[in-house]
Amino acid sequence: MPTLTGIGRRARASPPVMAVDFYRSLLRRDPRLAPVRADLAGALLAEGDFDGAVAESSAALAVDPSLVQARVVRATALKALCRFDEAAGEFERAASLAPERAMLLVNLGNTYAELARLGDAERVLRRAVALAPGSKEALVSLGSVLVKLERPAEAEAPCRAALALDPGLIAAHQNLSGILAKSDPEAARVHRDAAYRRQPVFIERAPRPERTVLVLAAAEAANVPLGDLIERAATTVIRWYVEYATGDPDPMLAQADVVFNAIGDADLAPQFPPSVERFLDGRRVLNHPAKVALTRRCDLPCRLAGIPGIVVPAVTRHAGAAPPELAAPVLVRPIGSHGGEGLRRYDDGEALAVLPPGACYVTQFVDYVSADGWYRKYRVIFVAGRPYPYHLAISRHWLVHYWTSGMEQDVARREEERRFLANPGEAIGCGAMAALGAIGKRLGLDYAGIDFGLLPDGRLVVFEANATMLVHSERDPRMTYRNPAVAAICSAFEATIARR
Numbered sequence: 001m002p003t004l005t006g007i008g009r010r011a012r013a014s015p016p017v018m019a020v021d022f023y024r025s026l027l028r029r030d031p032r033l034a035p036v037r038a039d040l041a042g043a044l045l046a047e048g049d050f051d052g053a054v055a056e057s058s059a060a061l062a063v064d065p066s067l068v069q070a071r072v073v074r075a076t077a078l079k080a081l082c083r084f085d086e087a088a089g090e091f092e093r094a095a096s097l098a099p100e101r102a103m104l105l106v107n108l109g110n111t112y113a114e115l116a117r118l119g120d121a122e123r124v125l126r127r128a129v130a131l132a133p134g135s136k137e138a139l140v141s142l143g144s145v146l147v148k149l150e151r152p153a154e155a156e157a158p159c160r161a162a163l164a165l166d167p168g169l170i171a172a173h174q175n176l177s178g179i180l181a182k183s184d185p186e187a188a189r190v191h192r193d194a195a196y197r198r199q200p201v202f203i204e205r206a207p208r209p210e211r212t213v214l215v216l217a218a219a220e221a222a223n224v225p226l227g228d229l230i231e232r233a234a235t236t237v238i239r240w241y242v243e244y245a246t247g248d249p250d251p252m253l254a255q256a257d258v259v260f261n262a263i264g265d266a267d268l269a270p271q272f273p274p275s276v277e278r279f280l281d282g283r284r285v286l287n288h289p290a291k292v293a294l295t296r297r298c299d300l301p302c303r304l305a306g307i308p309g310i311v312v313p314a315v316t317r318h319a320g321a322a323p324p325e326l327a328a329p330v331l332v333r334p335i336g337s338h339g340g341e342g343l344r345r346y347d348d349g350e351a352l353a354v355l356p357p358g359a360c361y362v363t364q365f366v367d368y369v370s371a372d373g374w375y376r377k378y379r380v381i382f383v384a385g386r387p388y389p390y391h392l393a394i395s396r397h398w399l400v401h402y403w404t405s406g407m408e409q410d411v412a413r414r415e416e417e418r419r420f421l422a423n424p425g426e427a428i429g430c431g432a433m434a435a436l437g438a439i440g441k442r443l444g445l446d447y448a449g450i451d452f453g454l455l456p457d458g459r460l461v462v463f464e465a466n467a468t469m470l471v472h473s474e475r476d477p478r479m480t481y482r483n484p485a486v487a488a489i490c491s492a493f494e495a496t497i498a499r500r
Helices: 007-011 014-029 034-047 051-064 069-078 084-096 102-114 118-131 134-149 152-165 170-179 185-196 273-281 289-295 297-303 411-422 425-428 430-443 480-499
Strands: 202-204 211-217 236-240 259-261 316-318 330-334 344-345 358-364 375-383 387-396 447-454 461-466
Touching: 014 344, 014 447, 034 051, 034 084, 051 069, 069 102, 084 102, 102 118, 102 202, 118 134, 118 202, 118 330, 134 170, 134 480, 152 170, 170 185, 170 411, 211 480, 259 316, 289 297, 289 461, 297 316, 297 358, 330 447, 344 411, 344 430, 387 411, 387 425, 387 430, 387 480, 411 480, 430 447
Parallel strands: 211 236, 211 259
Antiparallel strands: 202 236, 316 358, 330 344, 330 358, 375 387, 375 447, 447 461
């Protein structure tokens, strides 16, 4: 809550309800007192009445638009209501009125991050750090944004500086555990333990809660990116990092309306402690861990065997000095990697005889190039087994990722994707759609996804099918044609949660 001014300073120690009554009594005498109305808005904010805080701060600003306090209260309440665009605008106006206040920039930067405006977030958070180099909030927020921008080397310094100011700062430990995961696994584990042993449960309260979802999460990796899937304004989310569950769970966890297992990578899923196993016994769990465990890459050929119209390339799990069982050309990827990280293609049998150290998957490469020389990678999301189109990435290279394919630069390719999203059956054929429906049912997950290509004969080539599939809306005006498809997926996921 922002600092109260004037009369508000004398009432700060009072409970919020008492403060609200006090300010309202003053306004009954003189409703024109804009600073008092701003104090009332702050008291309502502290009470959790976000709509009231917006209304009273708006009334104060109608009388005096220069009241920084009213701007901050209104922005904070809008952010709590998940109205992030409006909150960002209000924080911007407050920061222009009080450019020396670093915490205004921190709040603005964090709001930009909510909107995925990461470049803007970095810019204002760097200004905040310059204004207040001793602010742990500014430092850890900058580190978090740099992590999201996938610049871990730059993120490490502000996170360490934040920890120097507050050694118990959980967000800094969380960031450093991810930053150091590959370069220094032991140090990463120390930071992970420091964060989650202290706090294994995190609560994101909804401003207008209609339900509570208990999310089972892994501290190290492997989680489903929930992103836009859950309606934050209506759903209180409790994240429980299960590796760090000790003793009997807090009774609060048992009050959740729905349990969703967000640990979606079967290769990285941790062993559940006995207390978690007992807690889950007999409960209806969306994406039950036992079903997720069947989605390892090496299990898919058997898992999807017999479904007409699909090709599932042979996959072996390999570790050790012996050459792999499959002949070139093959794809070799580290266990648990995503997004093509560490992926190599071997076309030469002699090179394949000596693989890099560490456990890996070896997958038979199936050339899925289209007749026009382009490679097309489709992503479909399954919600309660039903397929929903999510994206189509088209590239000249066989290793297709949406963010490197250059779709935003090519109108013709975007138009092809738009047609796929609007009518996938027409784009890929009824046979492929029937195969997708069968795959969704065979997986048996409440939420999952599949990446695939198409062969010239119309058969579907499965690249992967599991729960760790990202869904997010687009802000780039060139790409917003994708948002109706995103909305359909999110709506279906919301409906699945509501049914449970």
